[in-house]
Amino acid sequence: MADEKDPVTVLEGDAAILLWLAGRKAWNIWMEEHPKASVNFEGVDFSYRVLEKRFPDNENLKRLIEDQKDREVISFFGYKFSGNAIFSSAKFRCSADFREAIFSGGANFMLAKFSDIANFMNATFSGNAIFDKAVFSVGADFIDSKFNKTMSFFKISYGKYFRFASVDFNSKSRFEPEHADSIEMLSFKGTSFERPFSLKGDFNCIPDLRQTKTSHHVDLSKLTVKLKRDRKNYAILKKAQDKEDAERLCRLKEIAESNKNHERALAFHADEMRAKRWIKLNWLQSILDSLYSFTSNYGQSILRPFVLLMLFIFMFAQWTISFREADSDSDFRDALTVSIATVTPFISLSKGARDRGLERIFGEDIPKDYDLISYVYAFASYTFIFLIGLGLRNRFRI
The missing domain is CATH 1.10.287 (Helix Hairpins)
Structure with a gap:
């Protein structure tokens, strides 16, 4: 007779919320006792005001509210998820703290809404991490995190900054926001891409891929960037706002060249030269560079x-x-x-x-x-x- 698979424990609804309110220690003990247990917070409104109405007599909630008078934080700091973690369509009305969280199974944040900062620093994702169509009103930190399987940020909305510095991507990943023009800072500095990575969108900033390790193809074919410059004294003296943009563009150019994407490499090179103008180039070099830009757009225009x-x-x-x-x-x-x-x-x-x-x-x-x-x-x-x-x-x- 075939062996029957052990049924998977699913923690959801009020039981999941009450266990979370009990704190990290109680949560992690329960997870150790229930290996591979899935957690379902789908559609949950993580607002202390909403939760207070739902659990008016819960002492843990009262203590949390008392401890966080100045600034509300929905904390999963150091929480362990032994199986799949489902946060799809969940609403985080304040800061979401997932620092050092361990997701042993898949992490589903599809359509989740983050009204404040989403902090996933030092988090570990052993399964697929899906943030497709999530809404980030402020931004997200994933510094020093690890993604062992697929990471997907497809058609995410808004968000002013996203930091993936020093992250390990051990499987295929993509960052393709729907509103890329709202992002003011995007950093993958020092990140390791062990599998293919796709970065797409029309950005009003220069994504930072300096010091990255790329073992597979990095797709920048649908990436466009806008160099921010200020006019100084006269119209011709337009200087880059950020002196480091030239180095960021140089790295994008290197990646495009390694992919034999000459069109994108030329575009990044043109912006790199504009970023150097009046900063790293002297006045004579800057004037000649301006003429080269005007007459041929750095060899891009016939x-x-x-x-x-x-x-x-x-x-x-x-x-x-x-x-x-x-x-x-x-x-x-x-x-x-x-x-x-x-x-x-x-x-x-x-x-x-x-x-x-x-x-x-x-x-x-x-x-x-x-x-x-x-x-x-x-x-x-x-x-x-x-x-x-x-x-x-x-x-x-x-």
Whole structure:
């Protein structure tokens, strides 16, 4: 006869709340006596005011309220969960303290609402940790925590900061918030990713992945960031608000390059250079960097240098035709031919076309300094041609 599996103990409803109110020691003793027991707090409203109405005569609750007059905290500090822990759709009306909590089974916080700080520092998740569609009004701390199986923050809402510094991710993980633009600080500094990790969203901050260890693919293909800069004195002097953003962007660039994602690597490099401008670069370097940004967006744009090249060609042609002799039968087409031929000497017919055009416009009397201006125009035009080539190379790079 097949062995029958032992029934799994499920602690839920009032019994679960009353045991939690009894304190950490009583809770952990019960968990030791009931290995693999599941706990179900689904939909529970963790508010002392609500709980006081539900358990008006509970002495443990009265003591908690008395001890936390200044600031309410829903504390699971050091609590052990021997089986699955279900907090889906639970409401934490004040700070939630899960520091050093041990989740031996799965931890389900799907659709949970945290009205204040959610603190999971030094927590251990041995099973899947699911925070999908959870709402964080302030933020969450997971510093020095450990995730041994899947970690998922999919379509989480709001939250100003999330800190995953020095965390061990031993299985696949993802951080894909629905409202990434509300996050002001996101840190994975010093974290170890032993399995694939996905980071997606349009962030108004620079995620910090410095000092991270990546053993598998880190997907940044859907990650966009916004470098925060302040204008100093003049419009051109826009400096990064945070001096460390350049290093953060450098690390994002390195990860994108290791993934052969050239488009994202270029975007991160562009923001990295903007973050260095007027801070790590001197004034001359910063001016040249600003020109590089304006003319080609750091090699990402083909249209910008092309438009500037066309503009210079027509401007030089107009300037050339303005010096023609009054009795000259030349027209704008001759000046345009001279302008194009000046920047395309590598085409065999350009020299002859330029000479004939100049003769029709000026005859033998070429204006003073015309050749000098032509050199300046040619140099600028060659620069735009180079930037067009750079943009094409970056666009179609394999």
